[in-house]
Amino acid sequence: xxAEQISVFLENKAGRLCEVTGILAEAHVNIRALALAxxxxxxxxxxxxxxxxxxxxxxxxxxxxxxxxxxxxxxxPDRPGGLHEILDFLQSSHINVEYMYAFVQQTGNNAVMxxxxxNTDEALRVIQEKGLRVIDGKTLYGM
Amino acid sequence: MIYDIEYETxxxxxxxxxxxxxxxxxxxxxxxxxxxxxxxxxxxxxTPGDIQSLKDLQRLPFTTKQDLRDNYPFGMFAVPxxxxxxxxASSGTTGQPTVVGYTARDVDTWAGLMARSLMAxxxxxxxxxxxxxxxxLFTGGLGAHYGAEKLGASVIPVSGGNTKRQVVIMRDFGPTxxxxxxxxxxxxxxxxxxxxxxxxDLNFKYGIFGAEPWSEKMRGEIEEKLGLVAVDIxxxxxxxxxxxxxxxxxxxxxxxxxEDHFIPEIINPETGEVLPYGxxxxxxxxSITKEAFPVLRYRTRDITSLNPEPCxxxxxxxxxxxxxxxxxxxxxxxGVNVFPSQIESVLMEMQNVEPHYQLVVDREGxxxxxxxxxxxxxxxxxxxxxxxxxxxxxxxxxxKEYLGVSAKVKLVEPKxxxxxxxxxxxxxDNRNI
Numbered sequence: 049x050x051a052e053q054i055s056v057f058l059e060n061k062a063g064r065l066c067e068v069t070g071i072l073a074e075a076h077v078n079i080r081a082l083a084l085a086x087x088x089x090x091x092x093x094x095x096x097x098x099x100x101x102x103x104x105x106x107x108x109x110x111x112x113x114x115x116x117x118x119x120x121x122x123x124x125p126d127r128p129g130g131l132h133e134i135l136d137f138l139q140s141s142h143i144n145v146e147y148m149y150a151f152v153q154q155t156g157n158n159a160v161m162x163x164x165x166x167n168t169d170e171a172l173r174v175i176q177e178k179g180l181r182v183i184d185g186k187t188l189y190g191m
Numbered sequence: 192m193i194y195d196i197e198y199e200t201x202x203x204x205x206x207x208x209x210x211x212x213x214x215x216x217x218x219x220x221x222x223x224x225x226x227x228x229x230x231x232x233x234x235x236x237x238t239p240g241d242i243q244s245l246k247d248l249q250r251l252p253f254t255t256k257q258d259l260r261d262n263y264p265f266g267m268f269a270v271p272x273x274x275x276x277x278x279x280a281s282s283g284t285t286g287q288p289t290v291v292g293y294t295a296r297d298v299d300t301w302a303g304l305m306a307r308s309l310m311a312x313x314x315x316x317x318x319x320x321x322x323x324x325x326x327x328l329f330t331g332g333l334g335a336h337y338g339a340e341k342l343g344a345s346v347i348p349v350s351g352g353n354t355k356r357q358v359v360i361m362r363d364f365g366p367t368x369x370x371x372x373x374x375x376x377x378x379x380x381x382x383x384x385x386x387x388x389x390x391x392d393l394n395f396k397y398g399i400f401g402a403e404p405w406s407e408k409m410r411g412e413i414e415e416k417l418g419l420v421a422v423d424i425x426x427x428x429x430x431x432x433x434x435x436x437x438x439x440x441x442x443x444x445x446x447x448x449x450e451d452h453f454i455p456e457i458i459n460p461e462t463g464e465v466l467p468y469g470x471x472x473x474x475x476x477x478s479i480t481k482e483a484f485p486v487l488r489y490r491t492r493d494i495t496s497l498n499p500e501p502c503x504x505x506x507x508x509x510x511x512x513x514x515x516x517x518x519x520x521x522x523x524x525x526g527v528n529v530f531p532s533q534i535e536s537v538l539m540e541m542q543n544v545e546p547h548y549q550l551v552v553d554r555e556g557x558x559x560x561x562x563x564x565x566x567x568x569x570x571x572x573x574x575x576x577x578x579x580x581x582x583x584x585x586x587x588x589x590x591k592e593y594l595g596v597s598a599k600v601k602l603v604e605p606k607x608x609x610x611x612x613x614x615x616x617x618x619x620d621n622r623n624i
Contacts, residue, residue, distance in 0.1 A: 112605070
């Protein structure tokens with residue numbers, strides 16, 4: 049049920065993000081979702097793409113440092129309080145969210161959030177127990 | 192004024208007779224007491240008896256910093272530990288600093304040399320010396336301190352750091368002599384100004400600055416801002432510490448080497464060939480009075496030249512010109528010696544950190560800023576910013592712990608560090624000293 053996310057190390061310099069999107073375009077990789085975390089010196093770009101291995105290879109070939117991480121794509125009711133209920137539940141279950149960001153597409157009436165947990169296995173167990181829907185990687189990349 | 196008029200103004204001939212006698216005694220002692228020297232002599236096919244003139248010194252093999260490291264910690268000591276009363280060490284990575292020892296007589300010799308130096312720099316009995324060299328393993332603080340006491344001056348052992356308190360002390364105690372690294376002296380002046388204290392209104396007459404390279408331009412700036420006469424002092428712990436050579440305030444033109452204790456040579460750093468007076472090369476020292484830690488032909492890696500011309504101050508010993516560079520890649524950051532290889536060891540010791548790095552040195556205001564750029568490898572990369580920032584902090588902490596110097600660590604992309612002909616450029620020094 050996990051989804052793969054690639055992360056790219058970027059210096060905080062003009063044009064670096066553009067360089068990444070250029071490489072992915074050339075490799076015909078479609079970006080499904082992304083989030084950028086940055087400090088004054090560097091940033092970490094996190095991406096969900098339609099072809100993780102191809103994207104990773106293309107970026108590595110261009111000299112970027114690339115990592116691969118497991119994340120969970122969780123359906124979130126698209127209404128006021130929808131996200132809050134899930135976060136509240138995770139907190140009471142002692143599941144730590146390292147970071148999260150939104151997926152572009154919806155599934156039906158639900159939004160999709162990408163979660164990075166400190167303990168993915170435990171998070172998956174708790175979330176499924178609760179009956180929340182987790183979208184597996186394959187489905188996610190093709191959405 | 193001259194502290195030791197007999198030795199500092201001795202006719203050349205008499206000086207050389209003393210040098211030869213002391214050199215022979217030092218060589219005998221090294222051969223008898225330090226296995227490292229005995230082995231080196233044997234490998235070169237030389238016995239102490241072969242050294243019959245000062246020129247014969249050239250037949251001896253050189254001693255390098257690596258030799259000192261290989262004999263860490265006390266392997267180069269020529270006396271039993273019960274005769275060693277003081278130990279100093281230069282910065283190093285774990286287990287690799289350079290350790291030096293002193294007998295009671297060595298400490299006294301050193302104090303005498305520093306008393307000579309302070310007097311050459313304008314100090315005398317009755318002066319109050321504000322000693323802002325760091326106290327501790329570094330030889331600067333204690334070296335200047337003992338010399339000041341020997342001279343009969345009043346010494347304020349203020350050490351480095353805590354700059355605001357230093358300004359208050361300078362204002363209230365009225366010191367007349369400042370001893371510090373030149374960059375710290377300028378930093379003091381800046382902080383004083385921020386606190387509304389004008390250095391020019393203080394009682395300072397002379398400043399004795401060393402432990403890092405500084406230019407004539409910087410001398411002008413210091414003299415202008417601090418309202419004192421700035422003179423240069425030279426030394427290194429391997430030879431004895433500060434007080435190996437000292438500029439006189441009368442001429443401010445080259446540093447008088449105390450040749451009755453140290454024999455200087457200038458060599459071609461590539462070939463080892465001894466060069467005549469006036470030619471530029473690497474400075475080499477042989478100590479001829481030290482007991483605990485004698486050195487034979489120690490390669491300082493400092494680039495300079497020797498000037499035998501008599502000086503207007505009356506001293507007859509040879510002068511070395513200001514050090515113009517290094518024959519290795521050592522950097523001096525705020526008075527601390529830093530080798531790129533030390534940073535490399537720190538990075539290597541840390542799990543997962545591949546040592547693709549570069550040191551960038553800038554001077555912001557008056558202080559040296561060391562930035563260590565580290566390329567992020569896949570093994571050390573994390574998708575979490577806090578992990579990467581934690582890594583930066585850890586590298587900074589380890590560098591501070593092992594080398595005693597503060598560095599800013601910056602993670603950079605692979606191949607961000609310029610490589611020239613496939614080899615990484617390890618050091619970019621943007622200071623225009």
